[in-house]
Amino acid sequence: MPKIITLPGDGIGPEVTAAAVEVLREVAPDLTFEEHAIGGAAYDAHGDPFPQRTRDALEHADAVLLGTVGGAQNSPWNSLPRPMRPESGLLALRKALGCYANLRPVRVQPGLEHLSPLKPELARGVDILIVRELLGGVYFDGDRKIDGDTAYNTMRYTTPEVERVAKMAFWAAEQRKGRVTSVDKANVLEVSELWRRDVQALRDREYRSIHLNHEYVDSVAMLIVSDPSRYDVIVTENLFGDILSDLAAVIPGSLGLMPSASLGDGAGLFEPIHGSAPDIAGKGIANPAAAIMSAAMLLRHGLGRSDAANAIERAVALALREEPTRDLGGQADTKTFTNAVLEAMGTPVG
Structure with a gap:
């Protein structure tokens, strides 16, 4: 049993x-x-x-x-x-x-649009899966310290870490609408440049049927509540995923409606x-x-x-x-x- x-x-x-x-x-x-x-x-x-x-x-x-x-x-x-x-x-x-991949569904059930603070036409039909990397990045890196008036935390990722969570996102997308949005901040962060490079390379190598696009985290933070239906599967690193999934929780109407699965x-x-x-x-x-x-x-x-x-x-x-x-x-x-x-x-x- x-x-x-x-x-x-x-x-x-x-x-x-x-x-x-x-x-x-x-x-x-x-x-x-x-x-x-x-x-x-x-x-x-x-x-x-x-x-x-x-x-x-x-x-x-x-x-x-x-x-x-x-x-x-x-x-x-x-x-x-x-x-x-x-x-x-x-x-x-x-x-x-x-558990390196955290799956957080953001779904507005038919007939429950009135629970959302968004306009019914925005909330209706929303069905997003956020795949958050869970074992890397700034939360887990050991290079951290408070030293007097200075403090630092380090965000670090390796190609294998990026690829394994991206595979989970592509697998999920294959069972849904076949669309993945990879979220990063590649215009200012080197770790995000690596993230974007590795996600794109994996898609081109093994998941060519999946439509992949890349968006900056600040843009997604706006669009996920102003145009949530544009998203199917979102994949991102630990810190960004934590914040975005809590933000997206407002769409169904309450954090009390948000389950998750952490797989690995x-x-x-x-x-x-x-x-x-x-x-x-x-x-x-x-x-x-x-x-x-x-x-x-x-x-x-x-x-x-x-x-x-x-x-x-x-x-x-x-x-x-x-x-x-x-x-x-x-x-x-x-x-x-x-x-x-x-x-x-x-x-x-x-």
């Missing part, structure tokens, strides 16, 4: 992860689940944001379902040495799993992209939609069960129409929304 390691994490993570697990148990009763600690909760319990027992559990995982990591800006965790902070545990988790060498990592929202943690009002849709991505990309994934996504879309959560202008709390998803899937709710 497939084993799913769950890492609820911090803030609202345990609440939305529990909702996702409840849906997974109904649609895939053969799955087994094993819970472990990550982030601030792991530091509090074990003195390490990514403890050894969690590392060891990953060796036997078929997929990993993550909640959220981190606390409020004034959290005591933020005064810890950087390697002990919750976010360092998340970066170490991604590296341990070899081993078990995939599946998580909502929203934060830990400590201000509402424990109140039972968090929107679990992104966590539940991350569970759908787990089924599709982690276990090869597309039919079950499609069933969850259809049920979430119906629940969003009938029982929107508070962040979307509705009244549904976490449990009410989860029950609406289960009912939409045909599961009796007691």
Whole structure:
């Protein structure tokens, strides 16, 4: 039986992860689940944001379902040495799993255009997949330092790192509309010159059926909200991808609607992209939609069960129409929304 390691994490993570697990148990009763600690909760319990027992559990995982990591800006965790902070545990988790490609779908479901802050004619039909490189660039480079009044971080990429994430983007595009936009800042950054050169060379060598164009990150930041339908698959490096995908999250209407899949060498990592929202943690009002849709991505990309994934996504879309959560202008709390998803899937709710 497939084993799913769950890492609820911090803030609202345990609440939305529990909702996702409840849906997974109904649609895939053969799955087994094993819970472990990550982030601030792991530091509090074990003195390490990514403890050894969690590392060891990953060796036997078929997929990993993550909640959220981190606390409020004034959290005591933020005064810890950087390697002990919750976010360092998340970066170490991604590296341990070899998850070099982060897939973030930005989709406006038919009938849900009214949830978007964009005009309905702009939001209608938006279906973008952002493929973000996840293990390189400025977030991971060891050449970093604060020295008195001077600080620096280094952005560094190699051709193999660029090619492997570009291959993921081209593979995804082959199953979609066949269009890839590679995002860089090649007019001022040498690392972006390398990125653009290597993505283009790979396309010319192995993916000639894909239409590829290159755009600067500042231009994409404007166009992704003013003309989002121009994009199919976007591929970019770690920092740019982090910012652009959070910006694009406004299109469906809320960060609470944004799932993700991180894929690479081993078990995939599946998580909502929203934060830990400590201000509402424990109140039972968090929107679990992104966590539940991350569970759908787990089924599709982690276990090869597309039919079950499609069933969850259809049920979430119906629940969003009938029982929107508070962040979307509705009244549904976490449990009410989860029950609406289960009912939409045909599961009796007691």
